[in-house]
Amino acid sequence: MEIVIALFVFAFGLVFGSFYNVAGLRIPVGESIAYPPSHCTTCDRRLTAGDLVPVLSFLVLRGKCRSCGERIRWVYPFMEFVTALLFAGAYLQFGLTPEFFVAVLFLSLLVIITVSDIAYMLIPDKVLLPIGAVLLVARLFVPLNPWWDSIVGGLVGFSLLMLIALVSKGGMGGGDIKLFFVIGLVLGTAGTLLTLFLASLIGAVAGIIQLRVTKQGRKTPIPFGPWIALASVIVYFWGSQLMSLYMGLW
Known part of the structure; x- marks a missing residue:
């Protein structure tokens, strides 16, 4: 069945x-x-x-x-x-389960922003904000453990990306910053930090490969949204195993 x-x-x-x-x-x-x-x-x-x-x-x-x-x-x-x-x-x-419906909402958001970021290098607020608002409400009824980890995760994700944007003087888009707030709501603090690490690692490797293949300059803009989405999926499904594996190394 x-x-x-x-x-x-x-x-x-x-x-x-x-x-x-x-x-x-x-x-x-x-x-x-x-x-x-x-x-x-x-x-x-x-x-x-x-x-x-x-x-x-x-x-x-x-x-x-x-x-x-x-x-x-x-x-x-x-x-x-x-x-x-x-x-x-x-x-x-x-x-x-209720978490399945949270997952469908979250994964739907990641798919849409991936398509838009590939096509236009843009994560549209008209998609991000409504789905993000629904996920915020959903986490009140389907909370993480502890329940406040969603709020802390959202604030941590938003703050870190905002800091990176300020330090890099615009190297991070506003859509990426808001997206990480939503990621924090769904994945919590540890999941958000792991997502940022994986997205940066995957994005860096993919960016180097793309620049070498296309012979473009280093200043060529590359969409970061797809790699954030990929990292988010990895952490959502296998984050606890990855963190357990990491802790086991120590």
């Missing part, structure tokens, strides 16, 4: 992942998420139901528009599949 529910949640994640792609690409530029309907950005043909089946349509169409043959951006099927995996993973980790 658990596998059946996990598959259902996976399918649920595919559908919502498709919607999160739209939200992440349209909201930052002030476009409606409902109008115009989904269409090819090259030939402007309105997509049919057969073109909009998450992941499967991309595979059937071989990654190209049915009409004009223009390549479909890889981010669409990738984020659909990732969202499905995250939702199914959250179910397998937490079951149908």
